[in-house]
Amino acid sequence: MKKHDHAVLGCLLHDIGKFFERAELLEHYRNDIVKRQSFCPKNREKGYYSHLHVLHTLAFCELLAEKIPQLKPVEQQTIATADQNWVNLATYHHVPSGRAEAYLEKLVQSADHLASAEREKGEFYEQGIHKKTRLESLLGRIQIGETARQNDYFLPLAGIQLSSASIYPQAAVSAGMEEKTNDKGKVWLSKTSLLPEYQKIAQGLLNDLEHLQSFQANVDKDKILKSVTRSLLTLLEKYLSQVPAATNVQHPDISLFDHLRVTAAIGESLFLHHQAKNETSGFDDHQTPKWQLVCGDFSGIQKFIYKITSKGAAKGLRGRSFFIQLLCDAVAEQIIRTLGLYPTARIYSSGGKFYLLIPTHLKAKAQSIADSVNKTLLNEFQGEVFLGLGFADICGDDFTEGNMGQRWQQVNEDLQKQRLQPFKAQVSQDIECFAQQMQHERGACKICGRDDDQADINANQNCRQCQSLERMGQALADTRYLFWVWGENRKTVKHKMQDPLFSLPIVGTDCEVYFLAQEPQFSELTDLTESHLEVLNDWKGLTANAQGYSQGVRYVGQWQNAKTSGDYEFDDFAEHAQGISRMGILRMDVDNLGEIFIRGLNFGKKDATGNQTSMGSLSRVATVSRQLHLFFAGYLHHILEAFPRSQIIYAGGDDVFIIGSWDELPDVAKKIRDEFIKYCANNLCFTLSGGIALVGGRYPISRAAELAGEAEEQAKHLQRGQKEKDALSFLETAIGWESFADAIQLRDTLLDIVEKTNSQAIIDRLRQVVIAVDEIKAREKSGNITDQIYWDKWRWRLVYNLKRMEKRYPEVAIQLENLQRQLITQLMLANKQPVMEWLQLPVRWAEFLLRSKTND
Template sequence: MAEIDVLIKAALLHDIGKMCLRADHSLGNHSNAGANFLKKYMDNSLEAEQVSRCLRLHHAKALKTAKLLADDFSYIVYEADNIAAAADRREREDEGVDRGFDAQSCLQSVFNIFGEQTSNPVSKYYLRGLNPSDKFNYPTTEMCYASDDKYEELVNVLESNFQRAGVLDMSNGELLRILEDVMSYIPSSTNKNEVCDISLYIHSKVTAALASCMYEYFSENKIKDYKKYCYDQSGNSEFRKQDAFLLVSGDFSGIQDFIYTVPSKGALKSLRGRSFYLEIFMENYIDEILQQLGLSRANLLYTGGGHFYLLAANTDTTKDNLKKIQNACNEWLLEKFGTKLYMAMGFAPCSASDLQNSGMQRNVFAAVSKKLNQDKLCRYDIQNLAKLFDSDSSYNKNLDGSRECAVCHMSSKKLIANGDAGDICPTCKGLFQLGEKLFKANRHFAVLSKAVGEELDLFGYNKPLFLAVMDEKELEENSSSLVRIYSKNKALTGRNIGTRLWLADYYSTNDKGAVMEFEDLAEQCCDGGHGIKRLGVLRADVDNLGAAFIGGFIRYGKEEPEKYATLSRYADLSRDLGMFFKLAVSKLCRGELNGFDNINQQQFSLYGLQKPVQRKVHVVYSGGDDMFIVGAWDELIELAVDIRRAFTRFTNGKLSFSAGLAMFSHGYPISKMAEITGMLESAAKSSNKMKNSIALFGFETEQKNAGSCLCCEHIYDWTTFTDKVCKEKLQFLLQHLNIDTVDNNKLKTGKAMLYRLLNLLEEKDDNMNLARFAYTLGRMQPEKASVQLQQCYNEFSQQMYKWFKDADARKQLRTALDLIIYYIRDTKEDA
């Protein structure tokens, strides 16, 4: 094993004894408990002895009496542990009741101390392993505790994994996956005087990231006296001020145009294929970087939405390699896709003190962001630009000036006949086929060193790579050319594991089990029996996330305002958001709204229809902090409310998201669907200071001064939409009007009358229009009505008249009437 791999394993496992001690309190202290536990799963090699020492001696008290060489890794793990925790635990190294620890404490949500402080009860997670097939682990305010038996179950899961493959025999990627499964909901600390909201998994991961960076930094600077810089007070104080670390950020430009440039026919498969290809591309690019730097996935702090952050060593070798890989990647992108895609990168040095101090952290993140933006403005170097303007260069090759791909419109590739869709290039065909294969179960994503079929090209640093979708048998057959494997929501084992990709992969099928096309989804509106047949498109993302990350954990006005703004807490926050948008959103689409607690959340319903709990929608993309979902328009509105409620619950009300939701004919160009819905999302975000809103349906032309502009008349904060528009006004209309049933106690009304009411609501609010509205209501009075029907009319006319005179209620009533009209429109009106 390489030295750095031994160090990474030791850092990842340094606190494993906490699990053992909480399962069996007789084991003494967690340092020895962890070393004794792992001894059964390691050999007697020098590497095993080093790992064991790091576990036993990663606290100051133990190091003080240990007779170690100055270059022992125990010193690095000790210092990395302290930096990760952003606190020195020298006086609090063992967990026991007499030392102020509560071993039965559950992991608290990071959102308890995030943002504005409230009087809400503290929310905690139930102690569980991370099982994607289980209920989603929402934080709860109910009484819960972490039992010895539950810890014992989790320790047994570790044992079963280590029995299959020894600790030193498995790759760091596989070890990370195992620890994620087991330690995601275990608190790192159960000290009664501390906020216990950092998971043991994230603390261990960040410790490993810091330790590997320190090793690389020391190596480049020919430092072997780890004791001096990690343990001795004077040397350690000096080291913490040194810019030993490098915060690296990458951003994929051109994602939107790349994804949405697809034909309407087979749009779903093309969209999912393109979206997933970019995700795999980013993950593989990150792994290529980490491999070249000699680091592991522990150094990856965040990835999602075409963006990533990782922590590296601040060395000349690191910076040189980063630029080489970035340049190689962008040259590859120019060859394959022209200027449509670009991988931007920025990095900034920082010290251990910076990572422990929120104010300094903000400066580091700001510096990285500035470098990233500068890189986007100056994409290409002189050599790239020269080739771009050279008509004979490989960037501008032209196989046939009269023919181009019907999808990507490039003329530099061979074309394949694709029926009515026209001729397309192998890449676009491959992306479509990738979208098809994503719907198949038990498929994994293999990165190969050689092509064995019709694989998609993938960037590799100084080597060609290919992306293939394979089952486990095919993986075995091609084991000699496997570079790495990515699994989808499923745990795989083996040395070639890249990472498990959490994907919101929900899709809806018809009665025969076939994936529904856009036309099929549109036909499913209002359970297939009512209303206008339109495809709904939802785009949404979290409000003010950048600002929230910068200041979310700063407690202004407190004695130590930046006490909780630690690197581990930001890493936990990033991961939590990613898990919600990737795992929870899929479960919500399936109708799984509830967690382990006793809260019984019901699916939101517009019209009270009895429908299957599984939503008739397709998740095109959900991850990072945003979503793109298509489906039957009414199901999509209902799902959006379900997701918003769950997100509020998950974040303790500390974060919100805004959404745009539009309705289209299924054959409308996808790029325009995305553009219009994106504009609605922006309109929702600009509607009020708090954002937290939804914009519905589309835009209308509004006359202003000498010109006109587009405006959306149906923008509401989520509470107003659910409570005022839907629960109050829409339900009122359903209760008083004969919409789709014959009820002699409700008012008979046709579409013409509803359109008349809607038109009057849209007119200028003046006395003349009020009189017209009253007259129209009068015409609705039934003749020879029963007592019940007359009472229904009186309630209806009085309430409608009252709402008409109130500007906000009038607007809400317009939206409710639109929802009624969409519900009763005949299918034939869709032509």
């Protein structure tokens, strides 16, 4: 093992002992006085040793080394450096040696301090607090505006599972917590010890540790270390994402998982920066830019995804959207591997964008890798998809409270400069790269329209790319595992993989992904240390393998074959709709997400100008992104199980694309919105807007996606009083979620009246009202026209017509009276639309439900 490896592993595991200390496991060194003297700080005044969690860290590291013998620190060149191994580095971080040759101990301590600097100032302590503190919901803390939000929502102390009980925050009182106050401030603490919860999840981690992969004797240790780290990150994310890193703070909103991996990312780049300069000191220099925050973003992906005809559209669409996810992760991994970094360098990756933390001297090399990727993308996608990289200098001071927010802004501004000049490097190297190409002899691809002579169009007039993506979309529905194969492993797997559902080389990378229904089977002598197996959604834990591949989980908004609509094509969704024969397309995403990342984390102490300081640290930004992705890519899958005629095309990051029978989608949208609000700790800063478009089953999907996007934009521009967005546009009507239940009730009233009277006269009457109101809006385009609407002649005509209907249909007289009262009463509620602004919705809704398919 190299010093690089010892440093990273020491950083990654330095605080793992906190977890086991709280669980009262791995305790065999706590009473060892020699170990205490070696690894724990001593309070000189009171004579006791503190930070005993490092003794649990030592026990865990030794357990890990026993499980993976290749990790055992046996390489000791001199007596002076014999203790400079990852086990001791992780354990020594509170009492680093003053010896010059022990500089790695100081490096781990510095990385820990930099990672811990993101914590807010404000301590709180009482006896046993480390077993009474839950992780505060960061989504619950988000605030937009000057008023600080008083958050009292906390995450369950549990491993991540796709159930509301495991991942939804709970109100403090409901979770058995009480507010405590002392001279330091206020905190929420559990009334009883959390020891049982800690023991359950800690034992789960230890059980999974027994199933870590094993390796062949001749495998390079560098590959072993990175493979083990990938599996460890999987375990740490599952078991420590909802465990607080620090318990003696007023706002414990940073998880132990994030603290460990960010410490490793900081420590690795810190080590490599000083190694490049041949320095073994100066780790506390906080003014020199030693890191680069890197933002990678793929532009053109919307156009690429929807560039498809209706032929095989369902499969092709989900194949294209999933390909973009794979491309984003593969390119991020390609950069990390080529730079020789550990997987901890990736801060997060989601929604076609990724963030990395790398040493500053590798900036040019990272850009060179991106240029190479873009050269391949240009050839493969004819300039439609472009990878942009943005960079921001990071120095030690930027990790402290309130400073990282500016760096997030800088890296995205730098990214925008590249996006304005796509393929600049490729054009400068080859001016002919955009020259006109010869047309393919078979004409244009029937699916995407590509017609150049490099398109590889077959006799059925489909290009190779469209064929491949459609096959991938079809295979994805039956896929339970993704097997990522890198480098030299590709040749081995190509000859030994049995019956994959599909395989895909990722352009621009040295990677191929296999889609599998079952775990792969190889002989025990096969070395696959550079490969990685992902379980889709339903992860039960690690399974041992002798080939050395790492394991993880990927949350995917997956097509559900077991449902009624499992085999549907687009026209089938329309055919199985109630009423009018139409397919619906639902697009939703989080409102004001950019604002949330830019200003929503401004809940630190006020600066000299009186403004709240930004707390947008690496951990917090990654946590918000990861939790949003967990809801949309993971839990949404369970929400959709209750809707048999709806299917996810894409869900991840912060948005969703769902197709289904039109009549089911409004209920889908409402359910998603309600669950999302609960997931976000009922924080009103988080809202969700969506749009539903209705099209025929053979309507071009690209245009249908545009229509749904236009409907979504209509919802996002809805203003009522001081409230905006947080709405749904359906049947060309934007309605705030606060009025949606009223619209459903009115729709059901109309349907009930029609059923009881065996007449659609009521719908005809209300359609006339809608037309009259629209005429007023078209005529009076400015000023307050509410009074004109409510006192126009439609009012008297409606009253007259309803009275006639009451006489003719006395069985619905009460309903008609209530309906009349609702429509002619001018209620002006703050931040709520008058009924006349959305009356068209329930009227058309009821009409479409009643329309027979023969009269579409």
